[in-house]
Amino acid sequence: MLRITVTEGASEQLWVLQGRLTGCSVEELTANWRVNRKDRPTTQSCIVDLNEITSIDKGGEQVLLMMIRDGAKFVATGVYTKHLLQSLSAKVANRSNSP
Numbered sequence: 883m884l885r886i887t888v889t890e891g892a893s894e895q896l897w898v899l900q901g902r903l904t905g906c907s908v909e910e911l912t913a914n915w916r917v918n919r920k921d922r923p924t925t926q927s928c929i930v931d932l933n934e935i936t937s938i939d940k941g942g943e944q945v946l947l948m949m950i951r952d953g954a955k956f957v958a959t960g961v962y963t964k965h966l967l968q969s970l971s972a973k974v975a976n977r978s979n980s981p
Contacts, residue, residue: 883907886914894927897954900934903942912945919952932958938966950974 884907885900895918903911919928930949935958938946947970950956958964 896929898931902937904939908941928954930954930956
């Protein structure tokens with residue numbers, strides 16, 4: 883189960899994710915992200931708090947990759963989650979540097 887809380891501020895949108903980023907919850911997060919992303923002003927930054935995520939599967943990694951590509955910034959204190967975000971960010975950077 884995944885809990886998604888989105889808080890709107892003047893200059894940023896804060897997403898707090900709690901629970902498991904696996905299975906059906908990946909589809910739910912993807913749908914919510916796409917709806918909110920198209921309605922969000924381009925001047926508004928997006929922060930995603932992953933501190934209360936307990937597990938992430940391959941589908942979860944793909945949705946995080948999409949969020950990185952869309953310019954999201956992340957807050958994470960867990961060693962695994964921080965390492966995963968670094969790896970995914972490196973993938974995005976490598977693809978943008980490829981001819």
